[in-house]
Amino acid sequence: MTAPVTDRAAVSTPERASFGPLLRAEWTKFRSVRGWVIGMIVGVFLAILVGVFAAGNASIGCNLGPNSPQLSGKACLPYVPIGPGGEAVTDSFYFVRQPLAGNGSITVRVTSLTGKYSVGGVVRAIPGQSPGAGMTPGLVPWAKAGIIIKASTRQGSAYAAMMVTGAHGVRMQWNYTHDTAGLAGAVTTGAPRWLRLIRSGSTISGYDSADGRHWTLVGTVQLSGLPSTVQAGLFAASPQYLKIIPFFGGGNIRSGPSLATAVFADTSLHGNWPAAKWTGTPIGNAKNGSYPDAGGGFRQAGSQLTVSGSGDIAPVVPGPGSSVPSSVIEQSLAGLFAGLIAIIVVAALFVTSEYRRGLIRVTFAATPDRGRVLAAKATIAALVAFAAGLVAAIVCVAVGVPRQRNEGLYILPVSALTEARVLVGTAVMVALAAVFAVAVGAIFRRSAAAVTAVIVAVVLPFLLAVTVLPNAAANWVLRLTPAAGFAIEQSVPHYSQVSTVYSAAGGQYPLSPLTGLGVLCAYTAAALMLAAWLLRRRDA
Amino acid sequence: MTRVLRAEWTKLRTTPGPAWLLAALVVLTAVIGVTAVAATRCPTGLTCPVDTAKLSLTGVLAGQAVVATLAVLAVGTEYSTGMIRTTLTAMPRREFVLAAKAGLVGVLTAAAGAIAVGISVLDGRLILPGRGFTAARGAADLSLGSGPVLRAAAGSVLYLALVALLGLGVAALVRDSAVAIGLTLGLLYVFPVIVTFIAATRWQRRIERYTPMAGLNIQATTRLHSLPISPWAGLGVLALWAGGALLAGGLALRLRDA
Numbered sequence: 001m002t003a004p005v006t007d008r009a010a011v012s013t014p015e016r017a018s019f020g021p022l023l024r025a026e027w028t029k030f031r032s033v034r035g036w037v038i039g040m041i042v043g044v045f046l047a048i049l050v051g052v053f054a055a056g057n058a059s060i061g062c063n064l065g066p067n068s069p070q071l072s073g074k075a076c077l078p079y080v081p082i083g084p085g086g087e088a089v090t091d092s093f094y095f096v097r098q099p100l101a102g103n104g105s106i107t108v109r110v111t112s113l114t115g116k117y118s119v120g121g122v123v124r125a126i127p128g129q130s131p132g133a134g135m136t137p138g139l140v141p142w143a144k145a146g147i148i149i150k151a152s153t154r155q156g157s158a159y160a161a162m163m164v165t166g167a168h169g170v171r172m173q174w175n176y177t178h179d180t181a182g183l184a185g186a187v188t189t190g191a192p193r194w195l196r197l198i199r200s201g202s203t204i205s206g207y208d209s210a211d212g213r214h215w216t217l218v219g220t221v222q223l224s225g226l227p228s229t230v231q232a233g234l235f236a237a238s239p240q241y242l243k244i245i246p247f248f249g250g251g252n253i254r255s256g257p258s259l260a261t262a263v264f265a266d267t268s269l270h271g272n273w274p275a276a277k278w279t280g281t282p283i284g285n286a287k288n289g290s291y292p293d294a295g296g297g298f299r300q301a302g303s304q305l306t307v308s309g310s311g312d313i314a315p316v317v318p319g320p321g322s323s324v325p326s327s328v329i330e331q332s333l334a335g336l337f338a339g340l341i342a343i344i345v346v347a348a349l350f351v352t353s354e355y356r357r358g359l360i361r362v363t364f365a366a367t368p369d370r371g372r373v374l375a376a377k378a379t380i381a382a383l384v385a386f387a388a389g390l391v392a393a394i395v396c397v398a399v400g401v402p403r404q405r406n407e408g409l410y411i412l413p414v415s416a417l418t419e420a421r422v423l424v425g426t427a428v429m430v431a432l433a434a435v436f437a438v439a440v441g442a443i444f445r446r447s448a449a450a451v452t453a454v455i456v457a458v459v460l461p462f463l464l465a466v467t468v469l470p471n472a473a474a475n476w477v478l479r480l481t482p483a484a485g486f487a488i489e490q491s492v493p494h495y496s497q498v499s500t501v502y503s504a505a506g507g508q509y510p511l512s513p514l515t516g517l518g519v520l521c522a523y524t525a526a527a528l529m530l531a532a533w534l535l536r537r538r539d540a
Numbered sequence: 541m542t543r544v545l546r547a548e549w550t551k552l553r554t555t556p557g558p559a560w561l562l563a564a565l566v567v568l569t570a571v572i573g574v575t576a577v578a579a580t581r582c583p584t585g586l587t588c589p590v591d592t593a594k595l596s597l598t599g600v601l602a603g604q605a606v607v608a609t610l611a612v613l614a615v616g617t618e619y620s621t622g623m624i625r626t627t628l629t630a631m632p633r634r635e636f637v638l639a640a641k642a643g644l645v646g647v648l649t650a651a652a653g654a655i656a657v658g659i660s661v662l663d664g665r666l667i668l669p670g671r672g673f674t675a676a677r678g679a680a681d682l683s684l685g686s687g688p689v690l691r692a693a694a695g696s697v698l699y700l701a702l703v704a705l706l707g708l709g710v711a712a713l714v715r716d717s718a719v720a721i722g723l724t725l726g727l728l729y730v731f732p733v734i735v736t737f738i739a740a741t742r743w744q745r746r747i748e749r750y751t752p753m754a755g756l757n758i759q760a761t762t763r764l765h766s767l768p769i770s771p772w773a774g775l776g777v778l779a780l781w782a783g784g785a786l787l788a789g790g791l792a793l794r795l796r797d798a
Contacts, residue, residue, distance in 0.1 A: 050734060334733070334734055334737030341730065349718045356620050446717075447716075447718035448720075449609065451721045451722055451725070452609045455722075463729055468594075469579065469580075469598075470579065470581075473575075
């Protein structure tokens, strides 16, 4: 079995040409077949048409108050604060504050954190009644209360906070997206938590303690652009109650507003606090949709302060946990599935039609090193598919995103770098799928079998994951199959400090963008190696 | 017509492809079905009003790709090998050739599909109660004796047969296996994906009602009022697509040079 292989190597070595002419030969083959060029163009057009169509038909309707007319489309775009990192954020909570001029510190003991929630839709604060009247007792996991130092009362301004939470222990959070764990366990009268924030210039350090004597540094953060006088004090917030009933294609969700109430004792302040008294301010409000209007307030009795608040201080994520009807840029890339099928067909034909017409014998006679022929074909398919994918992705996003915005969907902003990663990554994914099709085409030598195999491997798992499979199974499918590559499209990351339904149907993949692409890459590499091995072993 | 049928039957019987593909149909449908069923669990303390029949028949989504391949190859191979000229010389009534192919591929698909669907429903019946999907917790009873389950099972077999006819018609129309399989799988897979992306409920409904994916509504056994289209009407939509494709393919075959 090994003899012919050695033989061929001996023959081919002296005439081993450089890769360039081989590439040119394959490129000539590709561009001179009219059907393939048309197929690629059709793929790009399909991706754009379907994508732009899918993006532009949301027609969000809204009603901004009891007396306002029914609005739709762009008029419904909510005001969404933007955090220091450029991301959309929720910044609504009850703030009991004083100005702090220059450096200083604040220390408190939290003796209790309790909560209330409602699933019966919106519960409005009833004037003259204590906040939370008529709601069910219970804490949501990310209910939070503690101390905060914030650049100003403007929504989206920089901050750092130490807090106790409903189910995640003590945390230090800053600038919306950052979250560090401190002491574990819930806060009770028997097990209070001491929290401390120290400001020194633009540096803020957070400490926690279980006894008020032994302190642990949880984190030290730099808040750039912090003014000399900042707002500091106590806060309480409670994101919407979310009950997720695991179901198919995501989950069945019941949600409603919630309210957290924390009791603080022995507040001690160091530094220059010129106001010398606490002011209660609700940050954010129900009008812009970001503050679930369950009320909030504070009460002072001796050295004890009770603060109630609703809302959240966190990034906005797409999906049912989102406080605004939001969308993401990759939503416009839906048409890619249609385009991808056309590109897979062309890429498979690029190999299989040589077998059908017998051209493969001429090709192998001209270049006896069959692995290099495969490499040249894969390279040309990858380059062409990359170009097609890039054009399709750029046009889809450039046209689809403004259309979605026009329909009243808030598109979660991402950095230019992230947007570039989504667009270029999508093109790379299309290129990898094309190379996968080339390899599978070389393995099967039959176009129909190759096309079916690649579509079943790449598109079908995604379809199963977003439509019929329950969440856990869907996540495994998107970890283990070539469809994992679609993760490269995800523009807004998973934030564990925000409760929502993280599902493939909601555009949240179980793997990080690059890992997901890596899985597709591994499948493609394995198929290429198998193809190269088979090409060498088999008669043409 | 009998001679045409016998000729086509000989072609299907004596090439290894169809037999392998029919076996693949059974295996893939059953494996995906078992995997989907085994990956699902009703969380303790909750009721799970799940459509157990539909869940057990998940494999049909994968099996249809194999059916499409089988159907497309039945026509496509004749064109790629040049056999079509011999076929049409021997049997000048071209529409009979396509009809014979459609009949044979449809019956073979239905036979293999019946085995695949039978295994899937049996698996669901054996596995799902152990996963918490019992009648006491709101899950539908999964017995072929119940009307809706029988409709879902028999309908899935018909669905697969109609997919075969769709693939056959498309292949006769475009005369190239790769393009035909791409088109057929595109028709079957792209719409359900697009629907999950699309924001407008109006267009979602239209796509769910009038594209080939409407045929999958035949698998529903519970909450029929919330379906975009009733089970049999959905299968009817797919039948229209398949009939349209066959008609177009037949006309093209008649009017064009081979």
